[in-house]
Structure formats: C-alpha cells, structure tokens
Amino acid sequence: MIHEALPLFPVYVVDFIGALLMVVFSLIAFFYARRLTILQPKSVLWTYMFWFSMALVALAVSRGVGHTVRFVLLYAGLPTLWKTIAPFSGGLNTITFTSVAVLTFYYSNVRDVIDRVKHDAEALYEANIRLQKAQEALRKLNQNLEQMVEERTRELRQSEKKFRGLFEGSKDMIFFCNKDHVVEDINPSGVELLGFKTRDEVVGRPFKEFFKDEKQWETFRDEICQKGHIIDSEADLKRPDGSVRNVILTISVMKDENGAIKGCEGIGKDITKMKQVTESLIQSEKMASVGQLAAGVAHEINTPLGIILGYAQLLEEECEDNKEAMESLQIIEKQTKICKRIVGDLLKFSRSSSDSEISMVDINECINEVLAVTEHSLNMDRIYINKNLSDRLPGIKGKKEKLRQVIVNLLNNAHHAIEKEGIIGIWTEYDQEADEVRVIIGDTGTGIPPEIQSKIFDPFFTTKSVGKGTGLGLSVSFGIIKDHGGYIEAQSPPKEKRFRDAGMETVMIIHLPAHPEKNETN
C-alpha cells in the first residue's frame, strides 16, 4: 500500500489540456453536425446529431471553462471565488447530460415514429404501385373490353346483316309473333304471300286472321302450345282478294331466359303452285288410267254396236211396210249411233290420234276458223265474242284438226255456262319467258263451283242434263293438249285482274309449248 501522497498536478494538467481538446473536438463535431443539417435539413438523424453535439459542446465548454477557470482561480489563490462559480459549472453540466439523455430518448421515439411513418409511406407507396398496376391492368382490360365489344359488335352486325339478308331475301315467308300470336315482324315474301303490299299492313294483325279456316289455326295453336312447335303442317291462308294460298307452316315457340313463352317464330312455304301441279299430275294419271279402260271398253263395244247398227239398217229395208216396226228400228239405229259416237269420243280421248298430220299451226287462224262456224249460233243466244288475239304469236307444231276440236269444245262449254246473253272472251298470247303460247277462253257465265273444280276434267263428268252432253268434251280436250306437250288450266274466278275486269267468271287457259322439240331436249 502506498502511504505517501500522490500529486494532483498531473490531474490538473490533464484536465486543462483535456478541457481544451474537448472544446476543440466539440466545435468540430458541432461544425459537421451543422453542415449535415444544412445538407439534408429533413434528416431526423442529423437533427438529433446536431442537438446531441450542441449539448456536448455545451458540456465541453462548461467543463472546459469550468476546469480552466478553477485551475486559474486556484492557481491565483482564489479558492473562494471558485467555490462560488463551481455550482454553476456543475449545474450546467447536469443540464447538458439531461439534454443529451432527453434528446436520445426523444430521438428514439421520433425514430420509431419516423419508422412507422416510413413503413406506412412504403406501404402507401407499394399500395400506390399496386394501384397503378391495377389501374394499368384495368386500363388494359378496359381497352381489351372495348376491343372485345367492338369485335363482338362487328360480329353481331355481320350476323345481323347475314340474318337480315336471309330474312329479307328469303322466298319463303318468315314471321315473328308475340305471345298473343300477333304478328310483330314479317319478311317481304311473307307480305306478298299474304297478299299485302307493305309490311305495316300485316304487322299488328293476329295471325289467325290469315287462316281461311279459323279452326285450322286453333288446331295449330293448341299443338304449338302443347309441343312447342308444328312442323310442315299444311295450311290454307286467305288473301284480301279472296284467293287462297296453300302453305306449309313450321312454327316454334320462343322462350325467354326464364323459360316463359314470349312468342313464336315461323316459316311458311307457298306450295299453291306445287299443289296445283301435283293435282294436275294426279289428274293426268287418273285420266290416263281411265283412258286405257275406256279404250278397252270402247274397242270391245264398237264391234257389237256396228253389228247392231248393220242389222237394224237391214231390218229397216225389210220392214219398210211395217210402220210400227220401222219406227222402233229407227230408234234402235239412232240410239246405236249415239252409242257409236260416245265410243268414238272415248277412243279419241284415249288414243293418240294418228289420223291427223302434224304441221305448223297458227293458233289465231285456228280460232278464226272455228269462230267462222260457231259464232253465228252463239250470236243466236246473244252471246258475243270478245277477241284479243296477239299479233306476235309464234306457230306451234301440232295437229290442227285436234286443236280446232279443243277450241270447239271449250267454246261449247262456255256457251253452256252462259246459256243466254253474255260474252265469251278469247285471248291469245305468247309468254317469252316460259316459251309457250297461251289460249284463254273465258265466259261471263255462272262460274265453276269450287267443289267441282277438281272434277271437270274427269271423263263422263258433266253438269249438262242427260242426253245433252257426254262429259267427255273436256277430257278429250285435256288428252289432245297433253299430246301436244301442254296442259289446260281452269280458273274460276280468274286469278288475273284483267280477266276479272273483262267480266269473266271462268277462264280456261291452254298452255302450249311454242317450241316443243326444244323443251323436250331441255
């Protein structure tokens, strides 16, 4: 253990020099801290460092000055004065410690706050980035959506155009009805088929209005309600002019997204012409079979009739004196001749005549020749001829005698239909498109009732009283025209307005091919 005293002089020297160094270093530190706050005034760390340095400068100055003054005062022998100053120096030192401590704790809290703010700011920044990305994605999506919408709209427009074209251009009737079966839309072909001029005339009308038979519509409606559709159902639609069109209808219901019926859509195909052709074909077949039958029967009957007639005439020569027997034989002869005529007509109807030569026939000339013979007798019944013969009629290849017979038959029928007082109209015309010559013979008679229109070409069908007609006139005429590659059409009332305007109730239209050999080749 050291028992001697240790000098305090080294302590004072170290204090003095150390205090000076402290002041110097603290000022240097203060300088840099100040510079940092100038360079980056927003930095919390530099602010802390600045105040930290400030406090330490104060500490250094306080202590430095304190030590120096103490050293000087004690060295000068003024310890009392130093005792007076010392508490101020100590107090100042205490304040500086406390300040540094407060700043440190404060800085830490501020730093925490700053960290939190920074964290929040970073989170906000990231959220902003995400938002920007989302906005960009949304923008792209929007752009994409716009493109998609544009593309879909274009596709839809094209589809609409396509279907509109189909709707407008279809030759079949296409229509849409609402749930009350009222027409909402119809294409031009439908308007024409129903006999109207504009779409607006049809739209808004109940579909049942167009049915000839309302019960037929009711049947269809019930079936549509039950099954949801009707397929290829034949219907008769009436037109405002009274004519009827045969139509094949296919109708199906339209449903909304909830499955509720919102209306129906349908297609109608006009089969009027096809039906007429079919009926005509059926008629032809029927006529052909009847013709064959008639030919057989006629051939078999013709011989016995000839024998009956021969023997009757022989007996007449022998019974010239017997008046009573003579009258009976004359009746037999007369009736037998009627029978022979009928048989002859049947044979004419059934077989292709070869007894007339085929040559170029001028139909107008043919008509004039017939009229030269028949017009007088027609005039006797105050029936006058309204003749409209075309100048540009081409000649047709055929049998003049047979064609003349057809015209005679048709004039006879017209005469019969008029009975007394009327007009028989005769038109001839050439249809370049169909390449056919048409002969139209019409009358102002009573017309043909619809129920017998399909039978008028049947053999033995007649409306004349017994003995006045055989019912073979039209059948024979039908056969002759068919041999010429044409056909006869009966219209009562006439379809064309010009005939109706001329007062015709019935028209018989003979269609003859102008150049049959060309048509055959085709």
Place this chain on the structure above:
Amino acid sequence: MRSRLTLPQAVLALFIFMMLFPSKAHAVQVHGPPEGFVVHMMGHIFFTSALIFLIYILHKYPLDNRPAWKYFKISIFFWLIWNLDTFMVHILSVRLPKEAIATGSHLIHSKLRGPFDMERLIFYFGKFDHFLCVPAMYCLAMSLKDFCKRVEKHLQTVGSDEHVI
C-alpha cells in the same frame, strides 16, 4: 352511464380544493446543498441510461459498418465509460475526508494523501476522466465528419435530397 374522472379533471379538482382550503404554502421550497449533488448524480444516471438505451437501439437496428457508425459506437462507448467513471469519482470525492487533499502553498503543490487504499487509488486515477471524454468527443467529431463526407459524396453523385442513412 357512469362518468369517470379524467386526469385533467382530477388536477383541476385538486387545484380548486387547494384554492378553497389554503394552508401552509409548499410551492416554493428551499433547495439545500446536497440537492445539487443529487441532481447532478441523477443527471449522470439519466445520461447513462440514455447511452445504454442508445446502444440497445443501435444493437436492435444494426446499421452499416462504415467508419462513421464505428466512430459513433466507440464514442458512445467512451461516453458511457466516462459517465461511470465520473459518477464513481463524484461518490468517492464525497466519501473522501477533507484532509485527504493537501492543497499546499500553491495549486501545483496539491496532493492526495495516503494511505492509498482501493478507493483513493480509484479516485486518483478516476480523476483522469479526460482520457475518456476526449476520445469520446474525438470519435463523435470523426463520426460526424465521415457522415458529412458521405452525404456530400452522395449529393454529388445522386444530386437529390434522398437520405444516405
């Protein structure tokens, strides 16, 4: 609904009570000689705890190993040691008897008398506290200098106000 007395309300109530029932005034007290010493020592404790807290913060949120932070950490460390040293010397100086210091004829002849036990030796060598606080201040200055250099360099290269630290 029960109303709760808040702290400001309680303070106000106490103030009103004291105003209504005044007794012996306690507002101005006389601070005797040991109080300055105690306050000073508390200041040291406060400073020490702040430095420990700072060390803890630097440890919790480690920064880079560049000279600036190294200097700063060393500075903190020296300040801490200095604090403990001065705290101890202050206590020992109180405990030291008056006759232990011989002032002599002149200040330069002042001595610390023996016998030199551990306390007196610690007191004597503890008095050289500038060996601790001068390096602490030096390191702090160097640290700030380096920070300054870095910031200047950064501002020159980046040219923005973005913080380096």
